[in-house]
Amino acid sequence: MSRLLARTSGKAAALFIRRFNSLSDKVTNLRLRLALFHDFIYGTATSIWGTAVWTRAVGNSVIAGSTVRAAGDGFAQAKTYIASPDYGALHALIIGIDGYESKKIQPLRGGVYDADAMDKYLREDLRVPAHQILNLRDRSATRSAIIRELKALARNPSIKPNDPVLIFFAGHGVSAKAPPSWESGSGIISMLAPYDCFGTESNGKTILPIPDRTIGALLHEIAEGRGLTGTGKGNNITVILDCCFSGSGTRSIERSSVHLERGFRLDSSLSVPPSLDDEIWRGPHTSRAIDPMTGFTMSGLSSHVLLAACRELEQAHEIDGRGLFTSALIHALRLGEINKLTYKGLMRRVLRDSSLKDQIPQCEGRYINRVLFNNADSASGPWAIYPVSRTHLGFTIDAGSVHGITRNDRFLVYATSGCSPDDTPLAIMAVTTVGAVSTVLSLGSELAQDIPIPCFALHSFRKARSLRLHLACWAEPGSILHTLRTQLAQSELPIVFRENEEEADLTIRVRDGHIEYTMEDPVTISHRLSKPCMTTAADFRQVQHVLQAAARFFWHFTRSPESRLIARHGLRVRIYELCEDLDAGLDNNLRVQLKPHGEDLNHLGVVSIEADNKTAYGVAVESDIGVPLHVWACYFDCGDLSIKHYYQPPACGDRGEPALPAKGRLTIGFGDGGGSPWTYFVAPGRDTDVGYLKVFVSTQPIDLSDMAQCSPFRIDGSMERGGRELVHPPKEGWEVVTVAIIHRKPGTDPPSLYT
Known part of the structure; x- marks a missing residue:
């Protein structure tokens, strides 16, 4: 019935x-x-x-x-639930420039309009108090004024730690040859053109654009504070640049007179002196870094999220007195639900705008999965x-x-x-x-x-690979593990029971009334290292939480492509100890430059390092393949079942640029490849730890930001422990290379890596 x-x-x-x-x-x-x-x-x-x-x-x-x-x-x-951001706490600096003091610079028509539109959106849509928005337009947007107001954000006592800060610029961008000792992979630096660019200072010197190094130092100062500038405001900073760094700065001959490019190249008769703004960027910067090497976490794109109008070598356009990027951006913001919208999700909306077919906006930074103007990741x-x-x-x-x-x-x-x-x-x-x-x-x-x-x-x-679980001494009726096995068998967790430890991913025991979890890692077993153990209370909810995380951990850890299309054509991962390069200056992100010290530590897929939490290590990914590849790297910690991002491309999205050149090399943590160097440590009470670095490569853009997970053993949820020639597109494919990393307590003997 x-x-x-x-x-x-x-x-x-x-x-x-x-x-x-x-x-x-x-x-x-x-x-x-x-x-x-x-x-x-x-x-x-x-x-x-x-x-x-x-x-x-x-x-x-x-x-x-x-x-x-x-x-x-x-x-x-x-x-x-995702907590709604407090837009009433948002502070903003909005800069828009159309007319420039120098006749050498082609005036724009939409920079001021775009800045006004952003100001209106903040005040009317987000209800940001007008006194918390500082507007600079044309004559007021001088070089000294822009730098002064950026410094003021760092000193403003009304801005509390983790309050949202927005910096918007619509005007001309500038590209220039990097001065000596300014590290740049391409030899070019990016700059912003203030209203008085190419004017003359009182001392007779030419007023130059503001270089990315200076902007980076000021953003770093806002994020962390420096000297007497006040308490750091945190990394809830959004930077929006509607400009470009490779345009001509003139009207395009092939386009309407109302279609302008927002960028130009610095005239060869002018050069950027190495000491430009050194009083801003040469000072020491503190850092809250823990896992990435100290001094790198808040540098570059760790202090802010950047929304840029186009790629580095593209042009940002304005038509009929409006910037294409800003127009698409504000339209996307007004589609609603921004209290749930992440930066990455916002950029997906923007990229659907058909007017942007000639420029590809970029969303860059470590925190692109955060909700807009919120210092919390999307829940x-x-x-x-x-x-x-x-x-x-x-x-x-x-x-x-x-x-x-x-x-x-x-x-x-x-x-x-x-x-x-x-x-x-x-x-x-x-x-x-x-x-x-x-x-x-x-x-x-x-x-x-x-x-x-x-x-x-x-x-x-997800019809995932089942977690292979061994319950030690479970057969006694009424025992904790016997009851646990019965409950697990009735649950929906993807688990298959194994009677032998050697066939399991994870072993569970009862010790002193608590549940003990041991990971059956092959490297740990083959090198006869002590197995990492974590414990929880003998509570089914806690056990289920751990096993859900373990199932997800092993699913991502063990999977690989069905066809090894890329691996057989040559892909190598090298790992190096790093040391300071005393012959090089700071890079564009104000970081002391590092270089490899010694030989490649990767021996047949296994690395053994002395984990003193001080020595920095970097990675080089090398390819013999004739097409560029997209790269993403994650670190799988066997000790606590966490997965953290080791390297992610600076610009994520469907149209992100590949990081690994064809038949080329990507460096992570040193050189100009991006990413942070890493240090390693051993958990208290242990002599060794084991983790795995998995480097994913693909012929197409990939976004693996959803792969990360916190340790189920960390109550606070922290992530600590990481005539045109016919061109055929490359065949779709992906690959992953896995390297085991053994952490040794200082003074302990390294295991043999050749047995």
Whole structure:
């Protein structure tokens, strides 16, 4: 009788939905609410990695609504919320320049308009108090004024630590030859042109543009404070630059007279002296760095998120007195839900603007996964969210096997990106085809036309490799582990039990009334090192939390491409101890430059280092492949099951530039490749630790920012422990290279790496 009732109700609901399909969006919303109510009464529970979702068939499709109680686990999961930023605490410096004092510089028409538009958005949309916004336009935007106001942000007592700070510039950018001792991989530096650029100072010297080194030092000072400038404001800083550094600074002959480029190259008759602004950038800077080597964390793109109008070698354009980038940016901001929108999500919105076909805006920095103007990361947990597009293949997302997607996975579909598994989805899509960096999703034809484009797919169900778990001495009825095994067998966790430690990923024991976890790492076993152990209380909730993290850890740790397309053509990862390069000056991020010291430490995929938490180490990725590659690196800590980003490209997104040149080399932590050098340490009470550096490379842009996870053993959630020639595009593919890193307590003997 219950089955008949469910079938009858399903048919009635389907007819009800079809009749309402032609009505307004309000009725569509009502339909979903009714579906959720119906599911609650007649639905069936389907576990999606720990979240119970009530599902009901509608034609060949499924609509779902979620509850907060996980099936079979016996306890309720708390719903995750993202705290709304306090826009009333935001302070901003808004700079816009059209007319320049020097006749050598082509005037613009949209710099002031864009700055005014940003000022209006802050005041009217975000309700930022007007007295917290400092505006500089044309004559007031002199070199000294811009530097003065940037310094004032660092000294302003009204700005508390972690308050949001916004710096906006619309005007001309400048590129120039790097002066001697200013490290630059390309030999070129980027600069901002103030109103009085190329004017004359009182001492007769030419007023030069403001170099990136100076801007970087001032941003660093805002973030951390220096000397008597006051307490550091933290890294909740957003920098928006609507300019370029490779334009001509003149009207384009091929374009309308109202189409201008916002950038030019410094005339060869002028040079940048090595001492320019050295009173600003030469001073020592403190740092809160822990894992990355001290002095590097807040340098460069660790102190702020940068939203730039275009790539380094592209031009930023304005048409009819408006900057294309700023117009697209403000439009994207006004689409709503910015209290849930990350910087990366914002840039996805911007890139959909068709007016930007000749320039590709960039989103750069360590914190691009933060919610806008908020110092907290997006509370999306392990859930990955991807924009959905409709192609001739069907519904498509720009993520594939390199991201961990498999043919049996499921995605919840939402109208907006600010979603979580606890929200009611529009539908559930199944994976049809998985490529290296793209996936085709399918949906029943009954609802296919109702899905808005763009929409967003949340990776909800993963047919992951099961965690191989060994429970030591579990067989005694009534014992803690016997009860635990019974509970785990009834749960939805992807676990398979192993009777021998050698066949397991993780071993659980009971010791002194607590649960002890031991990772069965092959390097630890083969080199006869002590196994890392962590403990929790003998509480099923805590055990489940650890095992969920362990399942995710081993899933990402063990996966590799089905076809080793790239590896067989030559890919090497070298690891070096680093030392200061005494013959080189500071780089553009005010960092002491480092260089390799000694030979490559990587012996057949294993590195043994003395972990004194002082010595810096860097990585070089070398390729013999004839196409450039995109690189992402993560560090897997076997001691606490955390995954942290070791290297990520400075600009993430669908159109990011590859970091590893064709038949070239990418350096991480030294040279001009970017990234931080790292130090290593041994956990208290241990002589050795083991972790794995996994370097992912791909022929297409990849974004693996969702791979990171905190240790399940850290209550505070911290991440510590890391005539045009026909050109054929490269075949899609990805690869991963894994290097084991053994941390040795100073004074202990290194294991043999050749046994």
